[in-house]
Amino acid sequence: FVNMLEQFKEDLAGKVAPIVERVFAESGLEKALQAAGADGKNALENVNELINAASLYDQQAEQPTLLDYLQQIALFSDADAYDTAADRVALMTLHAAKGLEFENVFIVGLEDGLLPHERSTNNDEELEEERRLFFVGITRAKQGLYISYARYRTIRGQMLRTIPSQFLYELGIELTDSVKENQWFDSAHHRYFYDEADAQTVSDFAPGQLVRHKFFGLGTVKEFIDMGENSVVTVEFNTGQTKTLMLKYASLSKM
Numbered sequence: 001f002v003n004m005l006e007q008f009k010e011d012l013a014g015k016v017a018p019i020v021e022r023v024f025a026e027s028g029l030e031k032a033l034q035a036a037g038a039d040g041k042n043a044l045e046n047v048n049e050l051i052n053a054a055s056l057y058d059q060q061a062e063q064p065t066l067l068d069y070l071q072q073i074a075l076f077s078d079a080d081a082y083d084t085a086a087d088r089v090a091l092m093t094l095h096a097a098k099g100l101e102f103e104n105v106f107i108v109g110l111e112d113g114l115l116p117h118e119r120s121t122n123n124d125e126e127l128e129e130e131r132r133l134f135f136v137g138i139t140r141a142k143q144g145l146y147i148s149y150a151r152y153r154t155i156r157g158q159m160l161r162t163i164p165s166q167f168l169y170e171l172g173i174e175l176t177d178s179v180k181e182n183q184w185f186d187s188a189h190h191r192y193f194y195d196e197a198d199a200q201t202v203s204d205f206a207p208g209q210l211v212r213h214k215f216f217g218l219g220t221v222k223e224f225i226d227m228g229e230n231s232v233v234t235v236e237f238n239t240g241q242t243k244t245l246m247l248k249y250a251s252l253s254k255m
Contacts, residue, residue: 004026004027008022008023012065012066012067013065014064015058015064016054016057016058016064016065016066016069017051017054017055017057017058019054019066020050020051020054021051024047024051029047030044030047033047041119052154053073054069055154056154057069057072090102094115094133094134094136094137095133097136097137097140098136100140101140101141101142102140102141102142103141103142103143103144104141104142104143104144104145104146105137105138105140105141105144105145105146106146106147106148107134107137107138107145107146107147107148108148108149109148109149109150110134110147110148110149110164110165110167110168111149111150111153111162111163111164111165112162112163112164112165112166112244113162113163114165115130115133115134115165115167116130116131116165116166116167117130121234121242121244122242130167131167131170134167147168149162149164149165149168150162163232163244163245163246164246166225166232166244169225169232205221205224205233205247205252205254206221206224207221207222207223207224208220208221209221209254209255210254210255211235211252211253211254211255212252212253212255213235213237213243213245213250213251213252214251216235216237216239216241216243217237217238217239218237218238218255219235219236219237219238219243220235220236221233221234221235222234222235222236222242231246231247231248232244232245232246232247233245233247233250233252235252
């Protein structure tokens with residue numbers, strides 16, 4: 001253990017995210033949480049969020065160091081009891097918002113895998129609980145309700161394309177406001193993730209249809225939601241994974 005700590009000291013002058021990932025892996029914590037199955041999922045997600053935060057710090061800091069990062073996060077603490085008279089933005093979870101009302105509510109991250117959470121995908125009861133939580137959120141607004149999702153999200157330092165939450169389409173409203181791309185996503189960066197010319201032509205994928213995905217392999221369609229160019233399909237792959245994919249980005253082929 002002492003030898004391991006001595007090796008970690010050699011990395012202290014570098015970026016923070018690689019240090020966190022190395023400690024997580026070499027300490028045995030990652031394997032222990034993975035072996036814990038469902039009991040370790042929440043802890044794994046918390047560690048992944050820590051890595052995400054460290055990665056963001058590395059990108060923004062001129063000279064990232066572990067000491068500086070620890071000093072910055074030490075300034076954050078749990079918010080005091082919510083003061084309805086305070087002229088400030090209140091950040092909270094959907095659970096914490098129960099029983100409260102606000103003039104304006106902003107619900108962010110309405111993406112498949114976040115809301116509903118990926119753990120609820122194969123469980124109808126958990127999916128319904130996620131839906132109830134979303135209902136709690138949208139009914140907190142007295143005047144304005146703003147819902148958004150990210151087209152790309154950084155997961156453990158990697159930029160990945162997201163899929164809008166099914167709850168968004170269940171609302172039965174049209175999306176009228178489109179935020180322009182940040183200039184940081186230049187044309188070359190945009191082409192790396194998605195080329196409009198490569199978009200798949202949307203057609204019906206009926207439940208039971210056998211399909212192939214270039215990364216996930218063979219699978220069976222479990223559900224198809226026809227939303228025109230934004231149609232979504234849920235596929236159970238032979239690997240045991242179940243994925244909800246937007247057809248125009250999924251590159252699925254029928255078998």
